[in-house]
Amino acid sequence: MKLLPKEHATLVEQAIRAAQAAGELPAFDIPAIEIRPPKRADQGDYAAAVALQLAKPAGMNPFDIATIIAKHLPPADFVASVEVVKPGFINFRLNDDWLRAQVEQIIVEGEALFQLDLGAGKRAQVEFVSANPTGPLHVGRSRGAMVGDTMARLLEAAGYSVEREYYFNNAGKQMHDLGNSLRIRYLEALGQPVQIPETDFYQGEYLKDFARDLVAEKGDALVNADWQPFKEYAEKRMFDVIRATLRRVNIEHDIFFNENSLYESGAVWDTLEELQERGYVYRAAKPETDTTNGGEADDEENTGKGEATWFRSTALGDAKDRVLVKSDGSPTYTLPDIAYHLNKYKRGFDLMVNVLGADHGTQYKVVAYGVKALGLDPSKIHVILIQLVRMIRDGKEVRMSTRRGDYDTLDDLIDQTSPDVVRYILLARSPDSHLNFDLDLAVKQSNENPVYYIQNAHVRCAGIFREAEARGLSDDGADVSLLGADELRFLRKVMELGDLIEVSAQTFEPHRIAFYALELATLFHPIYDNVRALHGDVPPELAKARLRFYRAAQVVFRRVLTLMGMSAPERM
């Protein structure tokens, strides 16, 4: 399938070169030529503003430049006409016959529609979710889950070979607290008098369930055990729950990477050593430079703790140096984080995408400094920073807290709505934008909810073919030249999908596909009303051509829904 913006850009570039060779345009460096569909239909299907950009370097009137470019444009099968307009726009109009012929091409490509080779031979990794298994996934985390998985799908569509990775830590204080919390619940389940601690305790109902199961399995054999066996049991059970939840929304990670393995392999200390060799490490009771307070104020937090090991990240532009190893000899989270990314580089990915919550905004920069300090190319990593989700119910914000157990879990949310609704709502927002998840709206199964609107387009196509089959009608050997203006309008939009995949993948903006899907559905439904295939008044040949069109439309909706990790239902 052709990427029309690129195709047009090539034509324009060739025209500029030809005009320069003919002496009609002066010599200048040809800029990147941007071609895009204009906002209004009377401005053509694709437009180039390059003549306006060239006015200064060429020292000419933009309209004249555009006229000269248009004169030198080589012919192309997809172009019907070219028009030069007022300030200097070059407007292209697609050839209708060529467009109609795309119906067959769409059907041929099927589920691989607009599969690109942008990342051909390249390996990409997307790290997302990465929640420690201290509880079920809650809604706050799940936005990153949908964005990450959709990002992975788009990269696959762009031609990358993609690995999905989940990074977690089962060795820290959180997991210790989890084990201890389960221990208390276990004793409680055995009928022993227990005191529920005020702090460092996970209050979720799920631990009571685990405790009951544990009693059923082992009886009172663990009465005198410490937190450790409880932690191991809880971790295993928790991961089962988390993976099952993710599977419900079509997410499956290829690799679960345990931070602890970086300690077991020695990678953490190797990383420190390498940073040291490169001159980025020093030991001191205080940072060498403290740009936050000019080194004047004697921070209490920096005193009386002895010597720590510091990362001289200020040498790379950081606001302050960071502690790598505390004075008690244990590393901070920063060091294993850097070691983890070093590990990723060693695995040879060409591209690494990290999906993180906005609360990690500072931390990822420190990791980037670490990567740079190790002599690696930080531009291979791209971070998608996700703003937090606010749950709104009855017009009011619902606060979430993992510890107190009164949060809305992703499972709850799926139960109340559907996997597809959750996927779409959490995807259909720019990552930069705060997301108000209106629970009341999401629960509603009405046309206020775009998910149904989009999926219904696919359902309607499927319905047509159920009915056609019942009537013994076929679209074999259809003459697509009979398709009209409505269908052409839809096909024009379809032709934008390839560019959308490319841009989304390159700019790491998976939300674009969600808006595209809605636009496509908005275009489709009126056509479905107008362009009838099964109505008695429609001549057989025309009916056949229209069926062919709907077959292509169904392919497109299935492709788009699949890219979003959603189902393409046959009926609703």
Next chain:
RNA sequence: GCGCUCAUAGCUCAGUGGAUAGAGCACCAGUCUUCGGAACUGAUGGUCGGGGGUUCGAAUCCCCCUGGGCGCACCA
């Protein structure tokens, strides 16, 4: 206080320096004697938070201001 980020229709939000700023929902008015029906059509609705600047051209880039969110640990 410092850093990052956001502010666009009543609400929720799109908008990759280009032409007259868009969509969904809500609201209002209609359509289908319901074919395939979570459907369709139309209307209303905007000083793009405010003020400067760069540019032939700014919602978009730069600076200042106002107001939200998040971060500023030898926690993760």
